[in-house]
Amino acid sequence: MTESVLEHVDILIIGAGPVGMTLHLALAAGGQKSLLLDRRPRPAGSTLEVQQSQQNDPRALALSYGARQLLEQINAWPTRAATPIETIHISQKDGFGRTLIDRADYQLAALGYVVRYRDVAAALAGQLANEALLDSVEILDITPADDHVSVSVRHAGALHQIQTKLLIHAEGTPGGDPAVKVSDYHQHAVIAEITPQPGHQNRAWERFTPDGPLALLPLGNEYSVVFTLPPAKADAVMAMDDAAFTAALQNQFGNRLRFTNPGPRSRFPLFLRMREKLVQGNEVWIGNTAQTLHPVSGQGFNLGIRDAWQLAEILLKNGVDRSSLASYAASRRLDRQGSAFFTDQIVRTFSNDFGPLKLARGLGLLALDICPPARHFVAKRMIWGARAWP
Template sequence: MLRNNLPPATEPAGLNLAVIGAGPVGLTLALQAAQALPGARVSLFDARPADKDVSGDPRTLALSLGSVQLLQRLDAWNAEAAQRILEVHVSQQPPSLPALLGAWMPEPEVRIRAIDEAVPMLGAVLSYGAIVAPLQRVWLAAAAREPQRLATRFGTPVAAMKPVAGGVEIDAGIAERFDLAVVAEGGVFSDQLRKGVSHDYRQTAWVGTVQLANPRPGVAYERFTRHGPAALLPLKDGRAGLVWCVPSDDDPVAELTEPQRLAVLNTVFHAEVGALTALSPLKRFALGLNAERSLTDGRAVRIGNAAQTLHPVAGQGLNLGLRDAFELVRALGSSQDVDAVLRRLEWKRGPDRWAMIAATDFLARSFTWQVPGAGAARGLGMVALQKLRPVKSALARQMMFGSR
């Protein structure tokens, strides 16, 4: 769990920190470092110009409760734009277990509810712009108050980065030396160079929004189908964010018109969802796993999508990146030995990071297995999980706060 208070700042005197990438993870790290490491100089680099308005970016993202708490402590939480997640309903589309074991067996499903975990919410859903805009506003205000310590280098793409004795040299028009560089600029799977651990799932995510006839506020749905997982994330005004994963080689969505896509979607989700009455234009993204074996390389650290790009089946990629940022700044605030901090960071982040990589990779690959009974086995697991309350609660805590 992310703790309410950071430890007293004892960071290396005069630490000169570069943060590359002003998306949600980079901004969070830069802002947290500015607040928790008062002796550090922080320079935030990004290729986009500072006057580019990001508030209208409609991409839908799910934040865990731990991520919400972190943004609240940074005074960068947009509560009005967020839709709380109060329940997550996971089910499997027939034919599945009932077809094999008889009609007496209910359709496999798992329900995780905030009330059962004694928390106000499991997380929240909001747009990319509604996450980045408040973070950027708070950062720019902090930089205006302390221009000698906090530098905003927007519109300044980093062309190269190389190790030097006791630090990193960054070329962003001119060569500058920093004690530590944090790369938080990852992009999407299709645009990335392949890392040490990489796998193309040959799946496509179709992303957009739908309108629900009878919405249940605060309920997120995930549906396992024979093509792949599909999810609905609750939004305001009876809408939901859609993530619809299908095989890339035999894509059943690409050639459909929007009315046809809506008709198909109305056969995909659990009956509880009800009718989907409207569908936005959809965008598609290639899906794969692309992860660094190590977060650190000398005095350079990669976090967020720069460290690991995951399948969206569990919706945990951004949350994992925010935990990377939190733990790095907390570690820098507890020791004056940067190299020791980086060694401990690798050890500290390993269980959370690799557990999430393994879980999402297993689920993503399971939809491509041509093994008889694979769907039935997944259904049996869901039935067991629903009945084993302590195990389900442990999973909920993992999703909310990561491994601790």
């Protein structure tokens, strides 16, 4: 290893995922420099397109109309890769009641958009300056002091000591951190793309089944399927051949569409992870590292973008100072707790086959359909996130 290099930066962001990059670009738009670190490599021969493992990420994200507006402000909206959602159909398997949310009721071009994770990451990475990101780093040590944080990293065979006024954690879903409360949903999301017959007409479906929610998101000419199942059933679904998988999906969905040509499948175990304290000294946690939610109703990245945006606004207005971090934590309380509660309640209320609850769910869906204020609340949460609250 070569000699250690000492650097000073005002703001260091660990994690160049979509949330970390959004924060970096929002700060840069206001004239504030920051440095991103990521453990993943950039693809050989490319400048700053998209990092290697992000290229292979099979996830599609439902992004709210509000998220689009924020990404547009930093020139990172992937127009050609985004499929608009014009209507959302919500129902339960083997039960009555359904509701339909329609963009026409809100005078919007779309309720939201579906974009592959890798396309959002590519659009953001495309806006980064070359020197904005140190890739393939290994974080060796983080030492907090009163007025700064020291971070030791290994990069390209050299040891770097980086001193930063503020350290932002955007490393994504935390593993085994005692500061994070974890609740296991005992569900896995199996995801795949599949072709609907006839076409999807820009309709998203959210269908509640006793095994867990099933979401179909329009993506190009396909549906991106999020098939939520108990772990043992997810094992079985992952092992199926394409014909058996298509039949299992058809059985959960019903006959309103026919499915063909399923693509490769991936799976994600699902947990609710909530970090109790967002700020500690000169460090702050944002995006999935602050809260990781169940993917039902597509709140996670939308919430992460709002974290990044709010933090950038406060730092630009109040200065790069730990007191800004306290204002940030206070300002995010309602949005993160509201989003986590909304998502968690949907999963717990809808993922079972208990007769009276099924009846109540049917009545709830019926009430949503015939009661415009209740329907508007759900619609606005999809369109704007926290601004759904009056």
